[in-house]
Amino acid sequence: MSIDVHCHHLAFSPKNGGHIHPKFSKSYRIRWYLNAIGVLNWQDAFLGRMPEKERLDERYRELLVARLDASPLGHAVVLAFDGVYDANGFFEPERTAKAVTNDAVIALCKESPKMLFGASVNPLRRDWRYELDKCLDAGAVLVKWLPNVMGFDPGDVRIEPFYQRLRETGTPILMHVGFEYAVPNINIRFSGLDRLEAALRAGVTVIAAHCCGGRIIYDSPSLFRDMRTLVAKYPNLYLDVAALASFHRKSRFLNALRDPLVASRLVFGTDYPIPVHAWAFRKETAGRTIPENYFAKDLFIKEATGLEREALTRGYAPIKKRLLIARPETFHQVV
Structure with a gap:
């Protein structure tokens, strides 16, 4: 049985638990993604x-559920996405x-039944312990972080109690590494490869997203070595x-x-709903029918x-x- 550990939920309306900044909601980027998935x-x-x-929210939910249920996958971890918090731990819309x-x-x-809950808790929010424990009680199998977008440094010493709680409960982090193309970045340094080590040293299991990023189109040999x-x-x-399965990340994929x-x-x-660039893999898929x-x-x-x-089932191991x-x-x- 196979598992997708990285599938995003998306919501626009506060009634449905969503928040989209007005500027971002008008961007070509978000419109392109929504068009690409129908x-x-x-x-x-x-x-x-x-x-x-x-x-928009209703259509997104309907398509996600229908596509996942019709897919050959056994499960997908569907991710929440926490926001940015100020110095006092309050949400900054x-x-x-x-x-x-x-x-x-x-x-x-x-x-x-194919959906597994992937929580998202910014470790700098005032109520992080309450929110994290609530999510664990609700069946969360991991915590999703995108530090360069959520606005915190994973190496911040204030986060150490958060790491301790994750270690105690056997909860892994799915952490973004590298530049973020889909959402505006706040501080790109927060997603550097070196920022993974604080969690790893603390004994937390980490799933580094996108195979640690790499450079756009041409992978960096030095970053790959690191x-x-x-x-x-x-x-x-x-x-x-x-x-x-994107043209700009293919080089890192091949090297891996x-x-x-x-x-x-x-x-x-x-990384649903990020578009799949089948055209960039014409050579690899030549003569074969690509599923819709x-x-x-x-x-x-x-x-x-x-x-x-083995990689299709290995995602069950960290969770x-x-x-x-x-x-x-x-x-x-599955285990």
Whole structure:
């Protein structure tokens, strides 16, 4: 049974647990993503016409559930997305490009047995312990961080109690590494490769998103070596392949597949709803029919490029302790 460890929920309306900054909601970037997955038609995307937020949210939920249920995947971790918080730990809507509450994802996960809850808790919020424990009680299998967008440094000493709580509960972090292309960055340094070490040293299992990033289009040999050094040093480090079916991340994907040590830590992820660039993998998929289903297409392209079958199930390993507590029947099926 296979698992996608990196699938995003998206909501626009506060009624549905969403927050989208007005400036970001009008950007071509968000309209392009919504058009690519069928939430927004190309005319509205091109002209900047956005339907009512509630209609967008309903369409997004319907398509996500239908596509996942029709896919060959066993499960997908559906992610919340916390916002930016000020020095006193209060939410800052003006500095937050997008956010989706944990409660919204908890509700969504009830719509499909394939969905697992991925929480998101900014460690600088005043009520982080309450929010984290609430999410764990609700069945969260991991915590999602995008530090350069959420506005905090993973190496900040104030976060050490957060790491301790994650270690105690066997909860991994799915942490973004590298530049963020989909959402405006606040501080790119917060997503540097070196920022992974605080959590790793604390004994927390980390899934580094996008195989630690790399450079756009052309992968950096030095950055790849640095990533490989971390993989060799920390057995609690995994690397997801989310968004690596994109033309600008293909170089990092190919390099990861060629290195036996790095390949042994890869776990499958899509980064739904980020578009899949099938055209960039014409050589790898030549003569074969590419599936239309988003998840099946992403899976097909990555397998055709050389992703091993073990990577499709390896994503259960870092979440197994949480899965046993949250979904024991699922745990016994897959672990």
